[in-house]
Amino acid sequence: MSNKPTTLFDKVWDAHVVRRIEDGPDVFFIDRHFIHEVTSPVAFLGLESRGIKVMFPEHTFATADHNTPTVNQHLPVADPLSANQLKALEQNSAKYGISHWGLGNPKNGIVHVVGPENGITLPGMTIVCGDSHTSTHGAFGAIAFGIGTSEVEMVLSSQCIMQPKPLKMRINVTGSLGKAVTPKDVTLYVISQLTTAGATGYFVEYAGEVFEKMSMEGRMTVCNMSIEMGARGGMIAPDETTFAYINGRELAPKGEAWDKALAYWKTLKTDEGATFDKEYNFNAADIEPMITYGTNPGMGMGISKSIPKGADLKGGAATYEKSLNYMGFHEQDQMIGKKVDYVFIGSCTNGRIEDFRAFASIVKGRKKADHVTAWVVPGSHIVESQIKEEGILDILTEAGFALRQPGCSACLAMNDDKVPAGKYAVSTSNRNFEGRQGPGSRTMLASPLVAAAAAITGYVTDPRDLM
Amino acid sequence: MAYDKFNELTSTAVPLPIENVDTDQIIPARFLKATKREGFGDNLFRDWRYNADNTPKQDFVLNNPIYTGKILVGGTNFGSGSSREHAAWAIYDYGFRCVVSSFFADIFKNNAINMGILPVQVSPEFLAKIFSSIEADPKNQFTVSLPDQTITILSTGEKETFNINGYKKHNLLNGFDDIDYLQAMKEDIAGFAKIHAI
Numbered sequence: 001m002s003n004k005p006t007t008l009f010d011k012v013w014d015a016h017v018v019r020r021i022e023d024g025p026d027v028f029f030i031d032r033h034f035i036h037e038v039t040s041p042v043a044f045l046g047l048e049s050r051g052i053k054v055m056f057p058e059h060t061f062a063t064a065d066h067n068t069p070t071v072n073q074h075l076p077v078a079d080p081l082s083a084n085q086l087k088a089l090e091q092n093s094a095k096y097g098i099s100h101w102g103l104g105n106p107k108n109g110i111v112h113v114v115g116p117e118n119g120i121t122l123p124g125m126t127i128v129c130g131d132s133h134t135s136t137h138g139a140f141g142a143i144a145f146g147i148g149t150s151e152v153e154m155v156l157s158s159q160c161i162m163q164p165k166p167l168k169m170r171i172n173v174t175g176s177l178g179k180a181v182t183p184k185d186v187t188l189y190v191i192s193q194l195t196t197a198g199a200t201g202y203f204v205e206y207a208g209e210v211f212e213k214m215s216m217e218g219r220m221t222v223c224n225m226s227i228e229m230g231a232r233g234g235m236i237a238p239d240e241t242t243f244a245y246i247n248g249r250e251l252a253p254k255g256e257a258w259d260k261a262l263a264y265w266k267t268l269k270t271d272e273g274a275t276f277d278k279e280y281n282f283n284a285a286d287i288e289p290m291i292t293y294g295t296n297p298g299m300g301m302g303i304s305k306s307i308p309k310g311a312d313l314k315g316g317a318a319t320y321e322k323s324l325n326y327m328g329f330h331e332q333d334q335m336i337g338k339k340v341d342y343v344f345i346g347s348c349t350n351g352r353i354e355d356f357r358a359f360a361s362i363v364k365g366r367k368k369a370d371h372v373t374a375w376v377v378p379g380s381h382i383v384e385s386q387i388k389e390e391g392i393l394d395i396l397t398e399a400g401f402a403l404r405q406p407g408c409s410a411c412l413a414m415n416d417d418k419v420p421a422g423k424y425a426v427s428t429s430n431r432n433f434e435g436r437q438g439p440g441s442r443t444m445l446a447s448p449l450v451a452a453a454a455a456i457t458g459y460v461t462d463p464r465d466l467m
Numbered sequence: 468m469a470y471d472k473f474n475e476l477t478s479t480a481v482p483l484p485i486e487n488v489d490t491d492q493i494i495p496a497r498f499l500k501a502t503k504r505e506g507f508g509d510n511l512f513r514d515w516r517y518n519a520d521n522t523p524k525q526d527f528v529l530n531n532p533i534y535t536g537k538i539l540v541g542g543t544n545f546g547s548g549s550s551r552e553h554a555a556w557a558i559y560d561y562g563f564r565c566v567v568s569s570f571f572a573d574i575f576k577n578n579a580i581n582m583g584i585l586p587v588q589v590s591p592e593f594l595a596k597i598f599s600s601i602e603a604d605p606k607n608q609f610t611v612s613l614p615d616q617t618i619t620i621l622s623t624g625e626k627e628t629f630n631i632n633g634y635k636k637h638n639l640l641n642g643f644d645d646i647d648y649l650q651a652m653k654e655d656i657a658g659f660a661k662i663h664a665i
Binding site: 050079081130131147149159162431433 | 485486487489491492495496497499500501502503504514519542543544547548549550551552553555570571572573574577578581582632633634635644645646648649650652653655656657659660663
């Protein structure tokens with residue numbers, strides 16, 4: 001075992017197996033567990049009914065994000081059901097001794113934004129949350145994935161889940177990215193090539209020049225979207241970029257603990273000659289700014305292209321027509337020039353400071369189109385502060401945009417930020433499923449640059465034309 | 468919660484021949500605000516099943532009384548997207564005990580088993596035969612046997628085997644759950660945590 005070349009994924013996975021069950025899953029130890037208000041209440045009910053306690057409350061972190069309002073957070077939450085869930089999270093956290101960053105807490109924000117920015121997420125860890133975009137944390141070389149509520153109860157009660165080991169996939173993207181091609185475009189491109197189910201059953205390692213040169217925030221965007229091609233998660237080997245990002249963050253190791261951790265983190269990479277069950281190679285030069293035209297994230301295309309023919313699709317051909325009907329689009333339509341009613345920048349995919357910097361770079365000195373409703377929603381209070389400190393707020397205000405308060409917002413429309421039926425939204429979030437942003441809403445997923453261009457012109461626009 | 472046992476089920480089936488049925492369709496996010504597990508069946512496939520004014524959409528299969536049963540048959544890549552276990556709860560609460568498809572998303576599959584719903588993955592060819600059988604006569608029945616790991620189209624006798632790992636099969640047959648298993652090995656876990664120390 002010691003000399004056999006091993007993948008990053010195997011190194012981290014195998015270090016967390018408490019027991020291997022023959023013809024069954026591994027009993028898999030979890031280092032960090034995030035909870036939020038929507039998928040945790042029933043898990044706590046389960047603990048109550050069994051009369052068991054939280055085994056390691058110090059390894060679980062609670063934040064309210066999914067159904068929180070993004071305006072007037074100082075007022076009582078108007079929706080009684082949302083208020084009830086938020087209260088349950090607060091009470092359950094207090095009862096079991098779990099850190100809770102609720103509404104109004106300066107550390108509050110979207111779970112996958114606050115974990116990394118506070119130094120909770122570290123390389124080599126196993127991280128789970130009752131949320132499929134937990135894959136975000138894989139950007140640090142952690143094994144991170146979403147779980148169901150029964151599994152949330154398992155982690156609370158035993159710090160373990162029962163998990164069969166997935167297959168391994170490596171996705172290499174080499175070369176240099178072109179103008180206005182962002183990490184979001186890289187991931188939308190990869191998903192369009194693999195389809196929405198192309199990586200189901202696999203855990204992905206992203207490798208190659210493009211990811212090596214990418215910032216931590218960009219890597220988080222890419223790993224975040226891994227689930228959208230069916231992968232349980234995606235990870236990137238930690239490097240100097242990773243270590244520099246973590247160093248000094250509030251809950252990151254300090255002093256001797258830092259030195260020790262760093263020495264371990266430097267071993268976390270795939271050995272030369274290690275093998276994967278599947279491997280894909282892509283060239284960065286083939287990627288342009290992307291936009292989706294259908295109702296799953298695999299239905300993406302280069303913004304300058306026309307909607308592909310159903311017959312040319314690799315997956316989902318049977319529901320292609322249903323999808324286009326829902327969107328009100330037709331085979332071979334150009335996406336550029338389509339009218340846009342709503343623009344959303346934010347979410348665990350694109351709600352970090354670099355995303356707002358990118359958005360501001362386009363809207364600076366311009367004005368928002370009158371017919372567009374824009375929701376500009378930071379991923380956390382820390383991001384909100386950065387937006388203010390860096391002068392981005394002034395640029396946004398000048399251009400006619402208002403900054404809202406942190407939360408998941410229009411990504412899944414659990415709060416009031418809903419796109420009305422039939423309306424079109426260009427959204428930096430992660431899912432364009434039917435009704436995802438509100439019943440009947442029509443979502444086009446894209447990068448912060450494409451979102452900014454749409455907000456300014458009011459139509460799907462190639463951001464390169466505004467740069 | 469320890470779930471129902473699952474052994475053998477013979478039932479008619481409800482066809483949903485749509486690919487990539489994501490969990491936002493199974494239960495939209497705006498209905499996830501309960502703090503209990505029960506009651507989600509009312510909103511199963513809400514936006515496919517009801518118009519905005521809450522009247523039933525007549526062309527949706529759950530609103531067609533000729534289709535009934537405890538087996539839901541979906542197109543490939545069933546249960547993709549959000550990890551919400553509420554999707555499995557909604558399917559269970561509505562009355563389904565088994566979901567058949569030619570491919571399942573990972574998290575949904577786990578959540579289904581943890582709720583006591585058996586996910587049965589068949590070949591695309593066999594899935595097509597099941598859909599044809601229901602189309603020919605919605606009263607046609609199917610038998611899913613967990614001990615034998617088979618699904619049979621009773622009208623033709625055609626049968627296919629499916630996979631499930633031995634541990635999960637044993638749990639489902641006996642109504643055991645993972646939490647009891649983990650509670651029973653807590654000392655081992657505590658020992659592991661001490662050495663592991665992150």
